[in-house]
Amino acid sequence: MNTSSNTIVFENVSKFYGEVLGVNRVNLSLPTGLTSLVGPNGSGKTTLMNLMTGLVRPTQGRISVLGLTPDQPEDFFRHVGYCTQFDSFPKGVTGFEFIYQFLRLRGLNSTEASRLAGEAIERVNMREAAHRRVAGYSKGMRQRIRLAQAIAHHPTVLVLDEPLNGLDPMARAESIALFEALGKQGMHVVISSHVLHEVDKISDQVVLMSYGYVVAEGQIHGVRSEVKEHPMQILVRCPNPGRLASRLFSQDHVVEAKLNNDGKGVLVRTKDAEQFYQLLNHIVVEEDFPLEAVAPNDDDVNSVYQYLIGSGGGTV
Amino acid sequence: MSTAAVTRARKSLAEAPWQLWASQFMAILRIEIRKNLWMRRSIWIYLLAFAPTVMFGVHAVFDPSGTSLAEDTRVFAYVFQIFYLRVGIFFGCMGLFTWLFRGEVVEKSLHYYFLSPVRRQLLVVAKFVAGLIASSLVFGSSVLLCFTFAYGHFGKVGHDYVFNGPGFGQLMSYLLVTVLACLGFGSLFLALSLVFKNPILPGIAVLLWETFHAVAPPLLQKLSVSFYLTQLSPVTIPPEGLMALFTVIAEPVSPWLAIPGLICLSIAILIFACMRIRRTEISYLAD
Numbered sequence: 100m101n102t103s104s105n106t107i108v109f110e111n112v113s114k115f116y117g118e119v120l121g122v123n124r125v126n127l128s129l130p131t132g133l134t135s136l137v138g139p140n141g142s143g144k145t146t147l148m149n150l151m152t153g154l155v156r157p158t159q160g161r162i163s164v165l166g167l168t169p170d171q172p173e174d175f176f177r178h179v180g181y182c183t184q185f186d187s188f189p190k191g192v193t194g195f196e197f198i199y200q201f202l203r204l205r206g207l208n209s210t211e212a213s214r215l216a217g218e219a220i221e222r223v224n225m226r227e228a229a230h231r232r233v234a235g236y237s238k239g240m241r242q243r244i245r246l247a248q249a250i251a252h253h254p255t256v257l258v259l260d261e262p263l264n265g266l267d268p269m270a271r272a273e274s275i276a277l278f279e280a281l282g283k284q285g286m287h288v289v290i291s292s293h294v295l296h297e298v299d300k301i302s303d304q305v306v307l308m309s310y311g312y313v314v315a316e317g318q319i320h321g322v323r324s325e326v327k328e329h330p331m332q333i334l335v336r337c338p339n340p341g342r343l344a345s346r347l348f349s350q351d352h353v354v355e356a357k358l359n360n361d362g363k364g365v366l367v368r369t370k371d372a373e374q375f376y377q378l379l380n381h382i383v384v385e386e387d388f389p390l391e392a393v394a395p396n397d398d399d400v401n402s403v404y405q406y407l408i409g410s411g412g413g414t415v
Numbered sequence: 416m417s418t419a420a421v422t423r424a425r426k427s428l429a430e431a432p433w434q435l436w437a438s439q440f441m442a443i444l445r446i447e448i449r450k451n452l453w454m455r456r457s458i459w460i461y462l463l464a465f466a467p468t469v470m471f472g473v474h475a476v477f478d479p480s481g482t483s484l485a486e487d488t489r490v491f492a493y494v495f496q497i498f499y500l501r502v503g504i505f506f507g508c509m510g511l512f513t514w515l516f517r518g519e520v521v522e523k524s525l526h527y528y529f530l531s532p533v534r535r536q537l538l539v540v541a542k543f544v545a546g547l548i549a550s551s552l553v554f555g556s557s558v559l560l561c562f563t564f565a566y567g568h569f570g571k572v573g574h575d576y577v578f579n580g581p582g583f584g585q586l587m588s589y590l591l592v593t594v595l596a597c598l599g600f601g602s603l604f605l606a607l608s609l610v611f612k613n614p615i616l617p618g619i620a621v622l623l624w625e626t627f628h629a630v631a632p633p634l635l636q637k638l639s640v641s642f643y644l645t646q647l648s649p650v651t652i653p654p655e656g657l658m659a660l661f662t663v664i665a666e667p668v669s670p671w672l673a674i675p676g677l678i679c680l681s682i683a684i685l686i687f688a689c690m691r692i693r694r695t696e697i698s699y700l701a702d
Contacts, residue, residue: 116698154526154697173432176532185699187523189446190454203442204531206435
């Protein structure tokens with residue numbers, strides 16, 4: 100299998116809506132696993148997802164999903180499921196009918212379509228409300244039934260635009276667990292979400308977007324280490340933070356060493372994390388210095404987002 | 416076409432997933448026919464279609480001996496050509512066929528079709544056929560009921576006229592013209608709905624053209640759907656009043672040319688619609 104047949108590839112893709120920029124010169128190659136698209140409103144996340152699934156056409160450039168394009172819908176949409184942001188449904192349908200009807204469009208017979216519809220409904224915990232009309236559903240239920248429709252045909256690429264919107268905490272946790280499981284099964288799961296701290300926990304890679312441009316992409320730790328202008332924050336938990344802080348002050352790469360509020364740790368800001376970890380190893384081994392925990396404090400999506408896009412990027 | 420090209424075309428046709436397309440076509444047909452016939456929005460189309468039925472029904476019940484069979488035949492021809500062709504079927508098809516895609520855009524549900532493994536061209540054809548079946552069913556049954564009321568109250572004379580005279584042939588012709596009207600107007604309105612965000616204004620232009628095409632030169636008259644439909648109607652009604660002064664008599668067209676001509680025109684419009692939908696993007700906000 101060549102590379103393009105198991106990745107989602109954007110090659111120099113631009114999309115303009117008249118004179119308005121959607122996305123510009125996007126070059127991406129998304130591997131399997133869970134990818135989060137992060138950016139403020141209007142940054143081009145939805146445009147990127149719509150381009151990926153053929154709902155809009157690129158003004159220039161080329162997109163392929165597992166080596167396929169939406170011009171081959173019979174093959175393409177067997178592999179791709181897209182849960183859009185549009186909170187709308189065909190009129191008069193029940194949750195079950197909604198999923199069943201669109202499964203029949205895939206050429207499935209009635210029995211098979213019913214089985215897959217039931218299975219998808221079960222996966223999003225909507226069994227009890229499945230035969231009620233969608234018009235009477237709450238926002239969270241509508242969101243879940245749309246998710247069920249997107250996963251019902253067992254796609255290998257699942258694109259989810261703000262899938263956590265409108266969900267209560269319980270449903271949100273269940274959905275996140277579902278996305279995580281799908282990502283671990285080797286699927287491509289592409290998510291855009293405003294709930295950064297939740298997406299952060301499960302993302303294998305992130306794509307940060309601002310004003311139609313991809314600002315950064317890759318695994319979150321890799322992206323964070325590329326942000327050189329903001330020293331890395333590392334929290335070291337230890338019983339004697341004052342002694343550690345005094346040892347660190349003399350180092351050139353340490354910009355700041357601040358005692359933690361609870362008095363049981365030091366928050367270090369360093370320009371060179373690699374060198375810092377070597378120094379810490381040295382202190383621990385040579386001076387028999389006791390440590391409880393060492394963890395990066397700002398290599399999550401939220402921090403990277405703030406550093407790269409910040410408040411100038413709008414609201415997240 | 417070279418032999419290699421013919422072989423390629425044959426191979427591509429043989430490899431085409433006909434079975435899948437057939438099952439997708441049927442699935443869309445099921446959804447769309449149900450939608451077209453049972454949606455609340457279709458009520459006005461029913462009212463429009465069955466308004467003459469009420470009129471003929473009232474006439475049959477309350478004034479059964481007030482007119483002659485020849486007079487009722489003429490009245491039916493007038494109602495068919497003036498009301499059904501120019502008002503009922505025209506506006507009914509406008510409402511139904513423009514809503515096939517426009518409605519999905521307004522209700523923000525078109526993307527579900529676009530995200531299915533269905534060729535967009537197949538979607539256009541299936542939606543069109545569903546619209547054609549629904550409109551033919553509604554207007555065809557209305558014509559049938561009117562015809563029954565028009566001749567039913569004459570008793571044995573009416574029965575003989577229909578089953579032993581020209582009546583049955585006329586009924587078949589009216590039903591054929593009804594289906595052809597739905598086909599012609601339907602394809603036109605479906606294509607208009609894919610080109611214009613608001614198909615009402617071009618629809619009015621079409622209405623004006625279809626109403627006054629008789630005053631245009633004979634060659635231009637042939638670009639009108641009504642021109643063929645009027646020619647195919649079994650009972651001729653001469654133009655009357657002010658319109659008669661301006662009417663240009665065009666050479667009659669044989670049914671053997673009119674029927675395939677109208678079908679070809681509709682197919683050409685549908686091919687245009689299929690090409691158009693391939694470039695259609697989902698941007699509900701812009702609509």
